[in-house]
Amino acid sequence: MSGFRLPQCGRIDRSRPVSFSFDGTVYQGYAGDTLASALLANGVMLLGRSFKYHRPRGVLGAGSEEPNALVSVTRGPGRFTPNLRATGVEIYGGLTASSQNRWPSLKTDLGAINDRLGMFLPAGFYNKTFMWPRSFWERLYEPAIRRMAGLGEAPTEIDPDHYGATYAHCDLLIVGAGPAGIDAALEASATSKRVILIDEQDEPGGGALADPALWPWLEESLKDLAAAPNITVLSRTTAFGYYHDNFIGAVERLTDHLPHPAAGLREKLWRIRAGEVILAQGAIERPLVFAGNDVPGVMLASAARTFLHRYGVAVGKRVALMAAHDSGWLDIFALARAGVAVAGIIDVRESVAAPLLTEAEQLGLTIHLGHSVIDVHGRLAVKGVTIARNNGAAAARLACDALLMAGGWTPSVHLWSHSKGSLAWRDELGAYVPDRANEQTRCVGACSGKWNFGSGLVLDALPTPRDPARIKAFVDFQNDVTARDIRLAVREGFKSIEHIKRYTTTGMATDQGKTSNLNGLQIASTALGLPVVDIGLTTFRPPYTPQTFGALAGHAKDALFQPTRKTTIDGWAEENGAVFELVAQWRRARYFPKAGEDMHAAVNRECRAVRASVGIFDASTLGKIEVVGPDAAEFLNRMYTNPWKALEPGRCRYGLLLKEDGFITDDGVSARLAPDRFHLTTTTGGAARVLNMMEDYLQTEWPDLNVWLTSTTEQWAVIALQGPLARKLLEPLVSGIDLSEQAFPHMAIREGTICGVPTRLFRVSFTGELGFEINVPAAYGRALWERLMADGAAYDITPYGTETMHVLRAEKGFIIVGQDTDGTVTPYDAGLDWAVGKKKPDFVGKRSLARPDIAAAGRKQLVGLLTDDPADVLEEGAQIVADPAQAIPMTMLGHVTSSYWSETLGRSIAFALVAGGQGRLGETLHIPMPDKVVTAKVSGMVFYDPAGARLNV
C-alpha cells in the first residue's frame, strides 16, 4: 500500500482488510471504505474518462454529488450495474469494479482526441453539425457518437435479483441523518410520534462523520435513537422523490455492500406516507470555475476533509487550497494538523477573517490573498498549479499533487422542490434556499441555508488573464460543459436558463447538476448582464439520485406483471392442449390443435364441426351485469340505442351502447328475467368500463331511478353450445325447460336446471347456428363442460377457441367492438341502423347522431370485402386505396378490420372501414402490400345464410 493512508484517523475498521479489484488490478482497503477512498488510499487518482472529451477524471466529491468517478460493478451474470458513484460503492471482499467510457484503457484512451478537437466541439455542436441529412443520423452520426460519448454500458442480461416493496406510515419522516436530522429525531423521541429517520449512507451521521469532535455526541445520540421505541432508522436508504401529500419514495439497498452471492432481496422500495416531513439533507460544496479544474486531484475541499477523517486517507502528499469561502480554510487546517504538507492557501478574496489568518500562520501555511489559480499542470494527475494576482499576470507556480476547491455551499433543496416548495435567492450565499412550503414540511440545518462554515465570495468564475475562449474551465463535470459553452449559448441568443440548459446540456446528466447548477446560473447571469433571479431556475425532479429499474418494478414483472384471469374451464383447456391468447387480462383458448395440426388446420376443422354437428366454447369471460329494480327497463332504455321497455320477460335483445358523442363503445345480448331484473352481457374487455359508465349515469344523472347494478362476470361460467345438434345433446340434461323451437325460440332465456345445477339458459347464437349459452354458477363450469364433452362424443362434439369464434361470427356479419370499431364509428357507420330506436325521444348518444359531422357524407363505413382471388386472405390493418398507381403518399380510403379464411365458404372474407363504403357496393378497391397489390370487391357483411334459416330449427 502506498502512503496515502494515514496511520490513525478514520472510521474504517483496520482489523478487517478487504481485497477488491478495479480494472483488473487487485487492491487492498478496509471494511468501511468506499471504492473512492480505497483507491485514493492506494494512490489511484484516475477513475474515469469524461463524457464528451474523454478527459481523465478523478474524484471530485465524497458523496452522492460525485459527478466524475462513475464506475461499473459486476456481481456475476446479469448482475452488472453501470454508472455507480465510486464515492457511494462500499467495498467488500471480491468487489469487481471497472472504469467506463474509455478504449482501449483508462490511461490510454483514443477517444481523448475529442479533447484536442475541443475547439471544434462547442455547445450545440451535435445539433449544428449533424443536422442533415436525416438518414446520416441513423447510419453514421448516431452510432459514431454513441461509441465516443457516453456513460456505462447497459446490462444485456435479465436481472436475476429480487426486489421488495413496502408501504410505511409515520407521523414524522426525517430525511438525512446528519446533526440536524439526528437532533430532530432526538427531539421527537420524547413524543409519542412514530418517526422514520432515513439516510443514504452506510452509517448515520452525515457531516458529523467527517468531524471527530462530534463523534462522542454521535455515538450517544445513535444509542438514544436505537433505544427509542418510536424511532426507526433506515441506513443505505435514499429518499429519491417527494410526491403529493407527504408521500415519499425511498429505496433501501440491502445486499449490494455484501460479498456475493448474498441472500435475500437486493433492494426494497419504501412508499412512505408521513404526517410531517423534516428535510435535513445538508448542503453540497460548489467547485470553482478555472482552467484545469477537472484534472484528477482537483476536488472539493470538504471531500478532502471527509476522506481524511472518515476514511483516514490523505488526498495528496502536498496539497494546495483554492478558496472563495472560509470553509475551505478549516478543511486545509484539518489536513495540515494531520500532517499533510500544504503547498499554500490561495484565496480569491483580498481579505479574510483574522482568526483564519492567525490559525494559518500558527500552522505555518503560505497564504496568497487576492490570487487565483489560472492553470493546473499534469494530465492524469495534478503536478502543480500556476497562480496569478487577480486579473494580473502569472505570479508563481506551486508544486502540489492535489488542489482543493472551496467555492461556497448550495443547500440541497431537491426534495423540497419536488414537493413544490418555493425558493428564495440569497445573494450572500449565491444560492436558493427554501421559502414557502407547499406540504406539511420544513427544512432544518444546512439545507435551509443555515450553517457555521463562515462566509465567502460568490462569483461566476475565477479571474484569469488568459483568453477565456481558449481555456476549458468546467461547470458541469459529468456532461463536460465548460464556462465557454454557456457564454456561447448566451451569445447565440439563449436567455432563459431552461433553454441554456437544454442547449449546453448543463445540469442534464445523471447528477442533475448537484455541483454545477449554481455556477452555471452565475455564468449565464454575468454573460446576460442580468441578476440570477431574472434568468430562472431549472426544476429538480425525482429521482434525487439514479435508482434501479428493479427497485421500481419490484415483483411486477414476468408472470406477476399483471394478473392473468382464468375461467373455471381454463384447466380443462390447458390439459387438452389449447393454444391460448390474452384478451384484456383473460387467458382464452384460441384453438385446440390435434396432433400435426397448425392453427389453420385446427380452425378449419373446428369451423366445420360447428356448422355440421356441434361445437363447444368457453364464453365465461363475457362481461355480465345484473340490473335490478323497478326502473331497470327505463334505465336500459335510456342507456342503449334500442327500445327495452317492451321486451318481455324470457326474451333477449342485442344492445348497442354509445358514448354521449355518438360512437359505439360496447355491445352485447341481454335478457329480461323478470319485469325488474335483467341479465346484461358486455364484451370481454368492456365489462369494467360499461359498469363504470352505467354507474356514472345512475348515480349522477338519474339518481331518481331505482336501479341496482352488480357485476356478475365471475359468478357465472358460460358454455356456448353451437351447431345443428346442440339441442339433441342438451335436451336430456336439462330439466324444467322445454327446449322445443316453439317453446324456446331464438333470442329467449329460460331458467331451470342442468345436471341438477341451476342454470340461466340463453338461446342465442354468435355463429349463425342453432345455439345455446348455458350459464351455471362458476364453480360448476368445468363439471358441466366435462359432462357435455362426454355426452357429446356421440355427436362429434368439438371444442373450439376464439379464432374459430371470430371466423364464424364474421361469416355472419357480426362485428367485434374494438376490432371492427375504433371509437370513431357510429351505429350508422357500422350498418347497425336497425339497432337504433328512432322513435325513442332520447338515449345516450342520440343527440350526437344528428351532429353535422356525424350525418355528413363520406364517413368511413363498415363493409364486407371479397378478394378477387378467393385464396388471398387480406392482412388486418392493411390500407385500402382506389387507385394503386397514384403517387405516394396515396389517398387512403380506409383499412381492413377483420380478415379470415372461411372454411365454410371456401374463400377469404373480410370487413373494412372504407370512406363512403356503403355507397361503393360492387366497386373494386385495391390493397397495396409489400409484394403485390390485392384487388377486392366491396360487398355486404353477411356472407353466410343471410336469411338466418339455420337459426330457427
Place this chain on the structure above:
Amino acid sequence: MLLIHCPYCDEQRAELEFAYAGEAHIARPDDPAAMSDEDWQYYLFVRANPRGRHHERWRHTHGCGRFFNAVRDTLSDKFEVTYKAGEPRR
C-alpha cells in the same frame, strides 16, 4: 400520490383507490334534442381547464364506488373540499 377524502366513506384514502372522472357540474341536458349543434358541442367537448380552483369529479372505484365532487387547485394540486354528488357547487 394524492390523499382524497371520500365524502361518502368519510375517509381520507390514497389516490390509487380512486378514478378521476372529469369536470364537475356539467349536467346532462334535460332535452338534448332541443339543443342547437353549438350548445351540444359545448356540452360534449368544451371544458373550463382553469389555472387554480377546479371543480372535478372522482369515483371511489376501489372503495364505496360512489361518484363525488371536489374542488382542487390545479397549481398546488391541493384539494380544498370534496362533497357528495348532487350538492351545490362549492
